Amino acid sequence: MPDARVIPIGGGDDRPRRASAADAVAAGASRASGERARRRAGSPLLDGTPPPVEAAAPARPARRRTAKKAAPPATPPPVPVETVLDEPETGAPPAAAPVLPEWERKVAATLAFVRRRLTGDVEVDEFGFDPELTDHVLLAMLRPLYEHYFRVEVRGIENVPADGGALVVANHSGTVPLDSLMTQIALLDHHPAHRHLRMLGADLVFQTPVISELARKSGTTLACNADAERLLGKGELVGVWPEGFKGIGKPFSERYKLQRFGRGGFVSAALKAGVPIVPCSIIGAEEIYPILGNMKSLARLLGLPYLPVTPTFPWLGPLGAIPLPSKWIIEFGEPVHTDGYGPGSADDPMLVFNLTDQVRETIQHTLYRLLMARRSIFF
Amino acid sequence: MGRVVMVTGVSRYLGGRFTQLLQADPDISRVIGVDVVPPKADLGDAEFVRADIRNPVIGKVIAQAEVDTVVHMAVLATPLDAGGRAMMKEINVIGTMQLLAACQKAPSVRKLVVKSSTAVYGSSPQDPALFTEDLEPNAMARSGYAKDSVEVEGYVRGFARRRPDVAVTTLRFANFVGPKVTTPLTSYFSLPVVPTVLGFDPRMQFVHERDGLEVLWRVTLGDHGGTFNIAGDGVVTLSQAIRRAGRPSIPLPQPAAPWIGQALRRLGIADFSSEQLRFLSYGRVVDTTRMKDVLGFTPRYSTREAFDDFVARQGLHGPLSADVVGAVEDRVNDVLGAVATRSGGIKAVSDA
Numbered sequence: 001m002p003d004a005r006v007i008p009i010g011g012g013d014d015r016p017r018r019a020s021a022a023d024a025v026a027a028g029a030s031r032a033s034g035e036r037a038r039r040r041a042g043s044p045l046l047d048g049t050p051p052p053v054e055a056a057a058p059a060r061p062a063r064r065r066t067a068k069k070a071a072p073p074a075t076p077p078p079v080p081v082e083t084v085l086d087e088p089e090t091g092a093p094p095a096a097a098p099v100l101p102e103w104e105r106k107v108a109a110t111l112a113f114v115r116r117r118l119t120g121d122v123e124v125d126e127f128g129f130d131p132e133l134t135d136h137v138l139l140a141m142l143r144p145l146y147e148h149y150f151r152v153e154v155r156g157i158e159n160v161p162a163d164g165g166a167l168v169v170a171n172h173s174g175t176v177p178l179d180s181l182m183t184q185i186a187l188l189d190h191h192p193a194h195r196h197l198r199m200l201g202a203d204l205v206f207q208t209p210v211i212s213e214l215a216r217k218s219g220t221t222l223a224c225n226a227d228a229e230r231l232l233g234k235g236e237l238v239g240v241w242p243e244g245f246k247g248i249g250k251p252f253s254e255r256y257k258l259q260r261f262g263r264g265g266f267v268s269a270a271l272k273a274g275v276p277i278v279p280c281s282i283i284g285a286e287e288i289y290p291i292l293g294n295m296k297s298l299a300r301l302l303g304l305p306y307l308p309v310t311p312t313f314p315w316l317g318p319l320g321a322i323p324l325p326s327k328w329i330i331e332f333g334e335p336v337h338t339d340g341y342g343p344g345s346a347d348d349p350m351l352v353f354n355l356t357d358q359v360r361e362t363i364q365h366t367l368y369r370l371l372m373a374r375r376s377i378f379f
Numbered sequence: 380m381g382r383v384v385m386v387t388g389v390s391r392y393l394g395g396r397f398t399q400l401l402q403a404d405p406d407i408s409r410v411i412g413v414d415v416v417p418p419k420a421d422l423g424d425a426e427f428v429r430a431d432i433r434n435p436v437i438g439k440v441i442a443q444a445e446v447d448t449v450v451h452m453a454v455l456a457t458p459l460d461a462g463g464r465a466m467m468k469e470i471n472v473i474g475t476m477q478l479l480a481a482c483q484k485a486p487s488v489r490k491l492v493v494k495s496s497t498a499v500y501g502s503s504p505q506d507p508a509l510f511t512e513d514l515e516p517n518a519m520a521r522s523g524y525a526k527d528s529v530e531v532e533g534y535v536r537g538f539a540r541r542r543p544d545v546a547v548t549t550l551r552f553a554n555f556v557g558p559k560v561t562t563p564l565t566s567y568f569s570l571p572v573v574p575t576v577l578g579f580d581p582r583m584q585f586v587h588e589r590d591g592l593e594v595l596w597r598v599t600l601g602d603h604g605g606t607f608n609i610a611g612d613g614v615v616t617l618s619q620a621i622r623r624a625g626r627p628s629i630p631l632p633q634p635a636a637p638w639i640g641q642a643l644r645r646l647g648i649a650d651f652s653s654e655q656l657r658f659l660s661y662g663r664v665v666d667t668t669r670m671k672d673v674l675g676f677t678p679r680y681s682t683r684e685a686f687d688d689f690v691a692r693q694g695l696h697g698p699l700s701a702d703v704v705g706a707v708e709d710r711v712n713d714v715l716g717a718v719a720t721r722s723g724g725i726k727a728v729s730d731a
Contacts, residue, residue: 104719108712115708119701120622126614126664127508128582206504206661209578209633216580226507226514 127227128216131196138218139185145178146185149325150284154186156332160278162193165232166335167270168239169359170280171258171367172247175289175308178323179248179282180241184218186330187237198231199239200224200266204305225269232273239280240266249306252290256283256367264356267338271346271355276335279359281366284328287377289313326377329370333362381408383487384599385446386425387432387478388414388453392560393494393588395420397452400596411444413437414453415470432474438481441488448490449482450599451475454531456496456524457563464523471527472534479538482545492599493535493549497584497608497665498525500551502657509666512551512606523652532606539604546604550594553610553665556685557588558692567649569695573621574639577630580618581662584610587685590678594670603674608665611682617659623683624690625700633660 113136116122124130146152160166170183184197200223206212221227223240231238241247246259270277293309313320336359338345345351384401388394389412401410402423410425412418413432430436432453440446454471458464482488500510503518510516520526532549539547554564567573586609594609621628631639640651670676680688689695 101719104715107715111708111711115704118622118699118704119625120615120619121701122619124582124614124616124619126582128580128614128616128662130616203505209576211578212504213578213580216582221508222505224507226509226511230509 124217127198127219127221127231129196129198129219130217131219134196134218135188138214139181139188142181143185143189146182146189149323150182150288150328152182152186152284152328152330154190154330154332157186157191159332159335160187160191160195160237161276161335162191162195163235165235165273165275166237166278167228167232167266167275168197168237168278168280168332169266169363170239170241170282171256171363172241172243173250173255173282174248174285174323175291175310176323177241177248178288179285180239182285182328183239183280183282183330195237197239198236199241200228202244204245223265225265228266228269229272232269232275242266245305249291249294249308251294252286252292255286255290256371258360258364258367261356261360264352267352267355267359268346271338271341271352274339276337276339277355277359278335279333279362279366281331281333281363281370282328283367283370283374284326284377287326288323290324324378327374327379329374331366331370333366336362381406382448383407383409383411383444383446384448384450385411385413385441385444386450386452387474388451388455389422389425389427390414390416390418391452392420393555393591394418394452395422396559396588397450397592397595398422398425400592401425401599404596404600406600409444411440411446413440431470432478433469434477435481437478438484441481441485445487446485447487448492448599449478449488450492450494450595451478452494452595453478454494454496454524454528458523467524468527471524472530475531475534479534483538483542488542488545490599490602491535491538491545491547492595493531493547494595495532495535495549495551496524496528497551497553497610497663498654498658499528499532500663500665501525502581502654502661502663504661506661506663509664510608511666512608512669518657520654523654525654546602548598548604549606550598551606551608551665552591553584553586553608553682555588555591556585556689558688560588563649563655565689565693568620568624568626568689569693570626570649571697573624573626573628574636574643575617575621575628575630576636576656576660577632579633579660580616581659582614582616582664583620583662583682584614584664585682585685585689586610586678587680587688590680590685594674594676594678597674597676601674605669605673607670607674608667609670609676609678610665610667611678611680611685612667613682614664615683615686617662620686622699623686623701624695625697625703626695627697627699 113132116132122130122132160168168183168187170179173179180199184199187195187197196219199218199220201215201220202223205215205220206222221231228238228240242262242265243259244262250257250259267277289308289310291306291308291310295307295309299305299307310320312322336355338355341351384407386394386398386401389398391414394412394414395418398410398412399420399422401407402425412422412425412427413430414427415429415431417429418427428436428440430440441449453474455467458467482491497510498520499516500506500514501516501518501520503516505517507514516529520529535547535549539545555562556565590611591609598607615623618628636656637653640653640656643649644651678685
């Protein structure tokens with residue numbers, strides 16, 4: 001039976017330096033009462049702390065002591081967190097500053113922006129959404145595409161609630177998920193409340209380098225019920241493309257034919273949160289990269305869900321990545337309310353199927369209506 | 380007679396600090412620290428038992444001192460500290476089994492607190508944005524500290540079943556940062572150039588060592604049983620953290636990262652295990668609602684404040700520190716101001 005060596009530390013008293021476990025235990029028992037009280041009176045840990053004024057609730061003194069001990073005596077006096085956090089405004093002091101011309105104010109604003117990015121002085125939410133970067137960089141880069149290339153026309157924006165949670169459900173098409181980005185811009189720029197659309201993406205998005213980083217920063221999170229319910233519960237506007245890869249990677253011959261709407265997970269998320277479902281129909285996106293064929297074996301080799309052959313890709317190399325300039329319409333339909341179904345309705349598969357079908361049919365019919373009214377693909 | 384608390388893993392920084400904290404409590408009459416190596420820090424008047432928790436002597440100490448509360452903090456995160464991965468696993472898993480076996484035999488034990496880690500959730504692209512305590516990890520940890528933590532928690536659950544009279548509290552801590560604590564992640568951020576995984580910017584959460592100690596203290600004294608995620612409010616992204624530390628970063632392509640990680644590990648520069656690389660790719664965020672509602676604990680430092688405090692107090696400084704960048708910005712603004720003055724497009728500000 002090996003003996004544990006007991007090494008008393010500190011205190012500077014006359015306890016033996018070495019003892020068996022049993023000795024240590026016995027010694028401790030005798031020490032427990034009187035000596036301990038004496039020691040505590042002169043304990044360096046409590047020195048400098050005013051004696052507790054009253055015997056308050058146990059949590060309070062504990063907390064104070066913890067705080068005190070956060071700075072052991074050996075360390076230099078703590079830098080107040082405030083001085084570290086409150087970065088001095090590095091812009092020119094306002095009182096003495098000359099009124100700058102427009103271009104200069106822009107340069108100064110850009111400099112401040114660059115400084116914030118370089119020093120990491122930005123706020124991201126728990127999903128990784130970075131509103132500043134999204135508004136000023138990511139979507140700003142796509143805005144010319146939205147305004148001048150696809151000339152997106154937005155209809156029915158009043159069907160999207162101005163506050164509180166809502167679920168935007170849309171058709172997916174176009175080989176590259178530009179349709180979701182364009183919907184995001186539509187809601188940010190054209191909705192009276194300038195709402196950020198928080199999108200739900202496939203796990204492939206989060207496995208892919210660069211894409212995963214940009215997706216998180218632009219407010220996308222994983223398409224799973226936990227995340228959808230959390231976002232809706234926080235009153236966010238959530239966007240979902242339930243057809244997934246089946247929709248976005250379908251051949252050109254099947255354009256505007258809605259695929260299966262997943263398993264209806266988005267409906268149960270909306271039912272649980274009691275938020276309205278806003279059906280959204282997008283036309284124009286089908287024509288940007290018409291898929292004529294699919295290089296299935298190569299796609300499997302690369303771990304992609306599909307690898308398209310379009311009239312320009314891969315024949316023209318990088319030029320094949322230029323989308324065709326189709327004219328887009330994004331129409332938001334009448335919201336489907338889910339708050340009248342009572343508790344437990346999210347677990348009723350029949351109700352979920354019916355609502356899923358209802359939303360799908362609404363989008364399909366809107367697509368047909370919009371296509372009938374369309375004069376040309378490009379104008 | 381007050382309570383008798385046994386703390387394992389006292390020779391490392393947090394264990395030592397926690398022991399000091401316990402001694403200051405009037406309700407606790409004895410603190411018994413256990414570790415395999417003598418403590419570096421001053422443990423004050425705590426009794427130190429130099430013993431391996433894998434050793435049966437621990438059962439004797441518990442029985443003789445009538446220990447009523449056991450705080451298990453001896454799950455190591457770094458193989459370098461333990462003397463190799465095999466040794467680390469031995470200490471973490473077999474040590475926990477022995478400790479729990481001893482506790483199970485001891486009728487005096489009323490309370491068990493286990494310091495675990497959010498690493499048990501793993502890190503994968505299929506993860507939900509936030510883990511609650513009830514969510515199962517998507518990708519089970521296959522190696523290292525995370526796997527040890529998962530196994531330790533498994534044994535702790537088994538113990539809780541067999542001794543329902545003992546209040547068992549498992550605290551899953553996010554990564555510790557602070558003025559003094561050193562973890563694989565703090566040494567990572569202290570590298571002169573911080574390697575990252577190209578194209579990934581994971582979200583992270585930190586817990587300040589002060590908050591970590593406070594919550595350990597609270598659950599040791601209280602009687603909340605259960606499992607709790609412990610993390611500061613909010614998240615920071617890896618790139619943001621590196622920039623706040625003022626460090627330049629070097630992105631490495633994902634396929635090359637394991638090789639370089641291994642090389643750095645061999646050289647003893649930083650600990651890049653495969654789970655660490657997954658964490659640096661996909662990140663991990665936990666939901667702390669239960670900590671706030673059930674434990675009633677709100678961390679004093681948010682994730683970002685905790686990290687800033689770590690940067691300031693450990694004196695991290697680099698070419699991209701806030702003051703350097705701010706000074707450059709000031710200078711450019713001054714030059715622009717001068718240009719504007721000369722070009723004549725200026726009036727004095729009237730709204731001052």
